[in-house]
Amino acid sequence: MFSSHASGHPDPNLEDLARSFIRKSTFSNARMTNETSTVYAQFRGTPNEDRFTVSEDWELSDHVWQFIAVFDGHGGxxxxxxLAKHFTSHLRRSMELSFSYSPESTPSPNPPELLSTARSRSNDTPVILFTNKNISEFLKRQVRAFDEDLGKAVKEICPNPESLSDKEAHALYEAHKMVIARARCGSTMAGILLDKTERRMWVCxxxxxxxxxxxKSPISDRRKxxxxxxxxxxxxxxxxHRVTMxxxxxxxxxxxxxxEERIFGTLSMTRAFGDFMYKFPTSFTATLFSKFPSTAMRSVNRVLSYNRTPPYVISDPFVxxxxxxxxxxxxxxxxxxxxxxxxxxxSRLSIAAMSKGISDVSxxxxxxxxxxxxxxxxxxxxxxxxxxxxxxxxxxxxxxAAFNLISNLLDKAIPKKLRAHLESMGNDDGNDDEELYIDDVTVIVFQLFTAP
Incomplete structure (x- = not known):
């Protein structure tokens, strides 16, 4: 779309297409802190279910921390x-409870082995060492705990869904829509927790x-x-195998x-936040979750038909x-x-590489x-x-770099579809034409060193 027209003549629609592309995009200028740089960009699909977070730096036990993540929603x-609004604050509060220590403080609520070993910086001032293992285990616990709270909130308002009449169920849903929706919908997460002080990173x-x-190779400048x-x-x-067994x-x-490689033929993810239709008994789906107007309503009937021994989806993260x-x-x-x-x-370009020549693609x-x-x-x-x-x-x-990466991939992988999509959208962000559908694309780029 951004390259010259194939005929060599100016494209009279190029200006409108470019403005439409920008209207459908969210992006930042480079944000530099402590010599690092972070940029983000998003091309909003139809509908947009991607979210992201780039936290402010925070200090804990003489270390500077930052959490950066992309969340890809499904079913809404x-x-x-x-997650984008609350997971970082949950993580930060939990870190402060788990790893902060002073001689006057009360004992940590976590088991002693979860705290890293202390060393003395002066006579009576301990410094907590954030070991690789401790932070990894901490992240696993916090992901599971955050997800469990989404489900617990539903059980607190409706401990016995099978006992409710349809009228009572509707009233309960109307009174607690967001609580039910957070458990009904689902989301992935790709995140990094950075210890900027010691230049360490945990992928979660x-x-x-x-x-x-x-x-980048210092010799050829090619990137791998x-x-x-x-x-x-x-x-x-x-x-x-894990799900099957x-x-x-x-x-x-x-x-x-x-x-099919989808649970009940509907859900491709085997681990996710939310998606409690696949984690709770069917009574919750029949009574509450089915009332949420989701973008994946077909899954309701499948879950009601085949959900027998939940959970089928878990939230245990890869760290x-x-x-x-x-x-x-x-x-x-x-x-x-x-x-x-x-x-x-x-992936489209990878497939095209087989016929077009690898050097043309990468x-x-x-x-x-x-x-x-x-x-x-x-x-x-x-x-x-x-x-x-x-x-x-x-x-x-x-x-x-994030905006350029998205734009170049869209332009190289689906140029005709991108053009048709932008021409059809105009000023309207809603389009139900499957042939013109483009998935949300969200990218964050964190660079350890900034350009001089």
Missing amino acids: STTADY CVGDSSVVLST AVLLNQHHTAQSPQEY AHPSHERDKIWLDG TFVDLTAFSEDEDPAVIIYSDGLEALA GSSGAVPTAVDIIGALLGQPLDLAALPSSLTDIFPNNN
Whole structure:
């Protein structure tokens, strides 16, 4: 869309298309703190169910911390929205309770082994060491606890759903819509917890959103990338086996209908926040969850038909530790956090690479590039805005690697569809045409070193 028209003649619609693209986008200018840089960008699909958070830095026991995450909602945006607004504060409060210590303070409510070993900085002032294992275990507990609270809130207002009449159920739903919606809808999370003081990072993910580490070769300037998390979908043999073995053998054909890699033929994620239709008995779905006007209503009937021994979905996260001190400034290390909409675009290019030539897609040679390879290779590539009128260049963000990555992938992977989508949208953000549907794409790029 941003490149010159194939005929070589000016495109009279290019200005309108560019303005429509910007109206559907959210982005930031580079935000620099403690020599690091963070930018975000989002192309809002129809409907937009992605959310994200880039927290302010906070201090705890002489360390500076930051949490950054993308939340990809499904069945509605309610759970993702709630996570974006509240998960960081939950994490920060829990860290302060678990790891803060002073001689005058009361004992930590957590077991002693969960606190890291103290060392003395002066006579009586202990300093808590945030060990890799302790923070990893802490993150796992907090994800599970946050998700459990979503379900507990429903049980508190409705401990016995099977005893309610339809009129009572409707009244309860009307009085507690948001509580019910947060448990009914679902969301993935791809997040990083940063200890900026010691340049350490914990990756914490639930579902199929991604965290990728991209580095540059100081010799060739080419970038390579590695996926840092595992995806929680039935496409993962480990996840497929885990879900299958957690239920009686006679249920197998009911869990994976017709061999589909979706639970009950509806949900691709095997781990997520929310989605309590798949975690609670069917009485909650019949009485409460079915009343929520979701974007995935087909799943209600499937859950009522096949949910026999819940839970089928859990919230246990994937957590891993990365020592950022291992990377030099010459490698320009960048962490890319994104929803699966970006990977879908890169996958299209990966498939195209087989017929078009690998160098045309990623600038690499050898094996066919994966979606992650393509995302890593395109990071840092500028937009080609030469075809745009000079009056438009000012409305595009400066120095935003996340925006450039989204724009380049959309333009390379689905140029005709993107153009048709923008032409059909005009000033209206609602479009039900499946052929023009584009998934939400949200990207955050964290760079350990800022440009001089």
